Amino acid sequence: MSNQQTRYPGDILIVDDKPANLRLLSQMLLEHGHTVRAVINGARALASVRTALPDLILLDIKMPEMNGYEACKRLKADPQTRDVPVIFISALGETEDKVKAFTAGGVDYITKPFQIEEVLARVEIHLGLRNLQKKLERTNEDLAQQRDTLDTVLCNVADGLVFTNPAGEIMLANPAFGRIPLDPPEQLEGTALSQILPLAELLDIVSDALQSQGSVHTVDVTLPDQRIFRASACGLCHDGQPVTGVVTILRDITHDVEVDRMKTNFVSMVSHDLRTPLGVILGFTEMLETGVYGPLSDKQQGALQHIVTSVKRQLNLVNNLLDQARIETGQLSPEIALFGPATLVKETLNDIGILAQGSGLELSSHIADDVPTTLFGDRQRLHQVLSNLVDNAIKFTKQGSVIVRVYLPDESHWALAVSDTGPGIPIEAQAYVFDPFRQIDNSITREHVGVGLGLSIVEQLVTLMGGEITLESKVGQGSTFTVVLPLVTQIQEEAS
Amino acid sequence: MNKKFALIIEDDVGQSIVFAEALKAGGFETEIIRDGQVATQRLSAVTPEIIVLDLHLPHVAGLDILRQIHADDRLAETRVIVATADAVLAKELREQADLVLVKPISFKQLRDLAVRMGSATLDE
Numbered sequence: 001m002s003n004q005q006t007r008y009p010g011d012i013l014i015v016d017d018k019p020a021n022l023r024l025l026s027q028m029l030l031e032h033g034h035t036v037r038a039v040i041n042g043a044r045a046l047a048s049v050r051t052a053l054p055d056l057i058l059l060d061i062k063m064p065e066m067n068g069y070e071a072c073k074r075l076k077a078d079p080q081t082r083d084v085p086v087i088f089i090s091a092l093g094e095t096e097d098k099v100k101a102f103t104a105g106g107v108d109y110i111t112k113p114f115q116i117e118e119v120l121a122r123v124e125i126h127l128g129l130r131n132l133q134k135k136l137e138r139t140n141e142d143l144a145q146q147r148d149t150l151d152t153v154l155c156n157v158a159d160g161l162v163f164t165n166p167a168g169e170i171m172l173a174n175p176a177f178g179r180i181p182l183d184p185p186e187q188l189e190g191t192a193l194s195q196i197l198p199l200a201e202l203l204d205i206v207s208d209a210l211q212s213q214g215s216v217h218t219v220d221v222t223l224p225d226q227r228i229f230r231a232s233a234c235g236l237c238h239d240g241q242p243v244t245g246v247v248t249i250l251r252d253i254t255h256d257v258e259v260d261r262m263k264t265n266f267v268s269m270v271s272h273d274l275r276t277p278l279g280v281i282l283g284f285t286e287m288l289e290t291g292v293y294g295p296l297s298d299k300q301q302g303a304l305q306h307i308v309t310s311v312k313r314q315l316n317l318v319n320n321l322l323d324q325a326r327i328e329t330g331q332l333s334p335e336i337a338l339f340g341p342a343t344l345v346k347e348t349l350n351d352i353g354i355l356a357q358g359s360g361l362e363l364s365s366h367i368a369d370d371v372p373t374t375l376f377g378d379r380q381r382l383h384q385v386l387s388n389l390v391d392n393a394i395k396f397t398k399q400g401s402v403i404v405r406v407y408l409p410d411e412s413h414w415a416l417a418v419s420d421t422g423p424g425i426p427i428e429a430q431a432y433v434f435d436p437f438r439q440i441d442n443s444i445t446r447e448h449v450g451v452g453l454g455l456s457i458v459e460q461l462v463t464l465m466g467g468e469i470t471l472e473s474k475v476g477q478g479s480t481f482t483v484v485l486p487l488v489t490q491i492q493e494e495a496s
Numbered sequence: 497m498n499k500k501f502a503l504i505i506e507d508d509v510g511q512s513i514v515f516a517e518a519l520k521a522g523g524f525e526t527e528i529i530r531d532g533q534v535a536t537q538r539l540s541a542v543t544p545e546i547i548v549l550d551l552h553l554p555h556v557a558g559l560d561i562l563r564q565i566h567a568d569d570r571l572a573e574t575r576v577i578v579a580t581a582d583a584v585l586a587k588e589l590r591e592q593a594d595l596v597l598v599k600p601i602s603f604k605q606l607r608d609l610a611v612r613m614g615s616a617t618l619d620e
Contacts, residue, residue: 282602286603
């Protein structure tokens with residue numbers, strides 16, 4: 001007899017009315033690492049099985065009260081116990097008996113007298129199969145659970161989600177998607193997306209996504225009932241295979257668009273209402289200055305200069321707010337015309353230079369010799385960029401100097417640099433110095449009141465003009481903001 | 497010889513005075529109207545050389561007045577200077593007005609302009 005331990009130690013129930021058989025089988029199975037229960041008739045077998053399910057039953061046929069066939073039939077009739085494999089062990093050797101045993105639900109049949117090796121081998125096989133079966137059941141349960149989770153997630157996602165095959169037919173859609181069409185069909189699956197949502201822009205990005213795996217294509221679409229959805233389509237690929245379909249997510253952004261519109265309107269209106277009185281102040285100041293209301297003394301002229309400068313600063317702030325709103329809604333585009341860089345710098349410094357007066361701050365400019373006298377660019381935006389940078393430099397520099405330099409860093413670019421001898425900006429703050437509505441530190445904020453839009457606007461305007469802004473600064477050593485823009489000295493005639 | 501006539505349609509009192517002073521410096525006789533509806537009526541009676549038109553008016557929108565001016569053959573020679581605080585609108589209106597000025601409008605700039613326009617019309 002082999003002493004090899006079993007690979008599948010199991011809880012085995014032996015049912016036999018002869019104590020000698022029970023003892024022999026028990027001992028043999030115990031020796032091979034199994035757990036054994038032994039009972040002497042069918043009724044006790046059923047009771048034992050119901051207490052705790054064994055992994056396998058070795059069942060004798062001829063027993064008093066309830067024979068093996070009957071016991072097996074009852075086990076197989078009960079859903080709780082029917083999966084436990086039953087091997088019949090009997091002295092009945094006729095084919096008819098075996099067939100009866102298999103009909104009753106047995107998985108195997110061993111005739112007495114048995115060879116111990118054969119019993120062990122068959123037990124091993126059936127425990128192995130049972131083991132495999134249990135594993136499959138567990139995997140199936142896991143899969144069902146995963147599917148349930150996925151279903152729950154899909155059902156509860158607020159955005160509409162739809163998966164279409166390369167032919168554009170819906171393979172899968174969540175309930176949120178089903179609520180998007182005004183008149184949804186009863187069965188979404190199998191219907192063409194173009195039939196349910198006949199929106200050209202949407203169908204375009206879905207077919208674009210089909211051509212390019214991985215990249216996301218996005219478009220905003222408006223339904224006939226004025227709801228606005230942001231659609232993002234992504235082609236699905238599997239293991240490097242070509243795109244097998246497209247997943248499209250549709251998010252209702254009607255409310256966001258409305259809020260955006262209201263915000264833009266609000267900012268535009270406020271800016272308009274702020275600009276009008278400033279324009280009037282400026283107008284009257286100029287009238288006084290030019291003597292419309294009679295000659296002025298030098299002191300009066302000086303006072304007017306201060307009024308003009310303050311109003312221009314205020315205008316700059318309002319313009320920043322207005323531009324921020326326009327940039328956010330994509331309404332701002334540069335207006336390219338010929339301008340003189342030297343004049344630009346001179347005018348800007350004239351406008352706000354008075355701020356530095358009396359503070360001991362030296363304000364100067366230097367235009368490199370190789371800078372062309374005229375360039376193409378958006379003069380007004382450049383003025384705004386430079387005003388913001390110089391204004392900022394003056395605001396944060398108590399003493400020393402603010403220098404504006406114009407030079408050519410290379411053949412195809414020109415640069416506008418504003419350097420100051422201010423406190424400098426700590427490394428960790430340099431990362432967010434261009435974020436809107438942010439100032440570098442609260443102690444400074446209290447001292448220098450501002451909305452924190454200046455540098456953010458500057459960066460956005462520079463980007464809009466195709467340029468780049470960089471900051472070089474060290475605490476205690478001042479800051480230099482450098483704007484590098486494409487050098488355009490002539491505008492090429494568009495081929496007609 | 498009579499002075500050239502400029503009509504200023506602008507609801508903001510201060511702004512309208514600035515416009516008027518700039519035009520006066522250019523040798524124009526000026527009249528200020530602060531309401532869109534009144535402006536519409538007045539325009540059917542007078543033939544100004546210059547109209548300064550604010551687009552942000554009570555009762556009748558500036559754009560409607562601009563349309564009325566274009567539709568009236570009698571006003572074909574009238575130069576229209578549109579004043580607006582809306583830079584986007586200003587860009588759209590370039591074709592429809594002789595000049596579009598974006599607020600804030602410099603007094604000196606408008607005065608210089610008025611001086612040039614005044615002498616130009618006198619030369620004709």
